[in-house]
Amino acid sequence: MDGLGGKNILKRAVIAIVVILVIIQFIHPDKNQNASVTDYHITKLYTVPENVQRTLDNTCYDCHSNNTRYPWYSNIQPVNWWLNNHVVDGKRQLNFSDFGHYKLLKQVKKLREIVEEVEEGEMPLSSYTLIHKKAVLTADQKQELTAWAKKLAEEIYAKVPPQDIEDEKKKQEARKLKEGK
Numbered sequence: 001m002d003g004l005g006g007k008n009i010l011k012r013a014v015i016a017i018v019v020i021l022v023i024i025q026f027i028h029p030d031k032n033q034n035a036s037v038t039d040y041h042i043t044k045l046y047t048v049p050e051n052v053q054r055t056l057d058n059t060c061y062d063c064h065s066n067n068t069r070y071p072w073y074s075n076i077q078p079v080n081w082w083l084n085n086h087v088v089d090g091k092r093q094l095n096f097s098d099f100g101h102y103k104l105l106k107q108v109k110k111l112r113e114i115v116e117e118v119e120e121g122e123m124p125l126s127s128y129t130l131i132h133k134k135a136v137l138t139a140d141q142k143q144e145l146t147a148w149a150k151k152l153a154e155e156i157y158a159k160v161p162p163q164d165i166e167d168e169k170k171k172q173e174a175r176k177l178k179e180g181k
């Protein structure tokens with residue numbers, strides 16, 4: 001034994017880290033998985049062409065729906081927490097499984113956001129495409145997805161109650177005033 005020598009401290013630190021890593025393996029947030037497709041899923045409300053549906057399924061639903069396909073390493077902490085944060089954050093912003101619960105104007109906004117994010121290459125997240133090479137969108141996939149979202153946004157916009165559009169305009173003007181623009 002070398003008392004409180006440096007070696008001993010290092011050994012204790014390593015043991016402490018291993019113990020912590022073992023303990024956190026037992027803490028798991030609930031998985032984002034649901035067997036049924038609800039009536040509020042975007043595919044139940046609107047026509048989604050097969051190729052677009054495939055793209056959404058392969059590259060967006062893991063973070064933007066009620067069903068995530070978890071890779072094996074997601075069972076390892078702290079990877080699981082990190083993934084879970086993306087899913088929670090992603091779903092809060094946009095949940096395709098729950099699309100029908102959005103007001104029409106919100107649906108339009110979300111579809112326009114999709115066009116923007118995809119055209120700018122912001123979505124799917126780069127941390128995701130780094131691992132899921134197949135989720136890198138080809139030019140064709142981007143074009144099909146954005147063309148569909150644009151068209152659907154227009155169709156839904158035509159059905160938005162005029163009062164909602166008025167209210168939204170007022171809200172935006174108030175925001176601009178507040179920001180001093």
Ligand code: HEC
Pocket residue numbers: 056059060061062063064085086087089090093094110113114115117118123124125127128
């Ligand atoms: C790895 C998880 C992940 C994947 C995969 C992913 N997203 Fe996201 N997405 C997020 C997160 C997290 C946010 C919120 C934070 C941010 O904007 O960066 C977000 C935000 C968004 C927003 C912004 C919503 C708003 O109202 O501001 C849109 C639109 C979006 N994603 C569309 C998509 C589309 C379309 C795909 C597939 C082509 C996709 N995302 C794939 C995680 C993901």
